[in-house]
Amino acid sequence: MSAVNITNVTVLDNPAAFLNPFQFEISYECLIPLEDDLEWKLIYVGSAEDETYDQLLESVLVGPVNVGNYRFVFQADPPDPLKIREEDIIGVTVLLLTCSYLGQEFIRVGYYVNNDYDNEQLREEPPQKVLVDRVQRNILADKPRVTKFPINFHPENNEQSEQPPPSTEINETGEQPSPLHHHPSE
Numbered sequence: 001m002s003a004v005n006i007t008n009v010t011v012l013d014n015p016a017a018f019l020n021p022f023q024f025e026i027s028y029e030c031l032i033p034l035e036d037d038l039e040w041k042l043i044y045v046g047s048a049e050d051e052t053y054d055q056l057l058e059s060v061l062v063g064p065v066n067v068g069n070y071r072f073v074f075q076a077d078p079p080d081p082l083k084i085r086e087e088d089i090i091g092v093t094v095l096l097l098t099c100s101y102l103g104q105e106f107i108r109v110g111y112y113v114n115n116d117y118d119n120e121q122l123r124e125e126p127p128q129k130v131l132v133d134r135v136q137r138n139i140l141a142d143k144p145r146v147t148k149f150p151i152n153f154h155p156e157n158n159e160q161s162e163q164p165p166p167s168t169e170i171n172e173t174g175e176q177p178s179p180l181h182h183h184p185s186e
Helices: 121-124
Strands: 006-010 020-032 038-045 055-062 068-076 091-101 106-117 135-139 145-148
Touching: 006 091, 006 106, 020 038, 020 091, 038 068, 055 068, 106 121
Parallel strands: none
Antiparallel strands: 006 020, 020 068, 038 055, 038 091, 091 106, 106 135, 106 145
């Protein structure tokens, strides 16, 4: 069981111009007090074939975190178009929102992002050189891909506890289904 659960992520200002900042309203709950910070990151995948084009857009530390419900707006600058191959600016890519504790990533929320020109004439007859100021991004916010990773939130208790096996099955709500209890409302 995770000590932190994301309860909601709302993509703000979507669709938006490619050069606008990203904004996410993140709600999460903490089930046990955590002495150290949670690290939230936003990563833009610049190329499906080469991760060297990935850009860390922002990293923020939040904590220490007590038991309770939390909400904040995570804002990040847009990717630097000069660090993306010209042929990869227009089209579909991925945006990753991750959260880590003590350097261990425990959740990743992936969104598909469609980048295209903001008017039909440019879409039908794209210019030779990409006009970044005319590109609009659309984050497919209703279909996030959630992956959870089991981590030890209290490594000082490592002798007394065993790590569960990695989550291999994630349902449409991003939760790992329990073989004994199924709650459709979760």
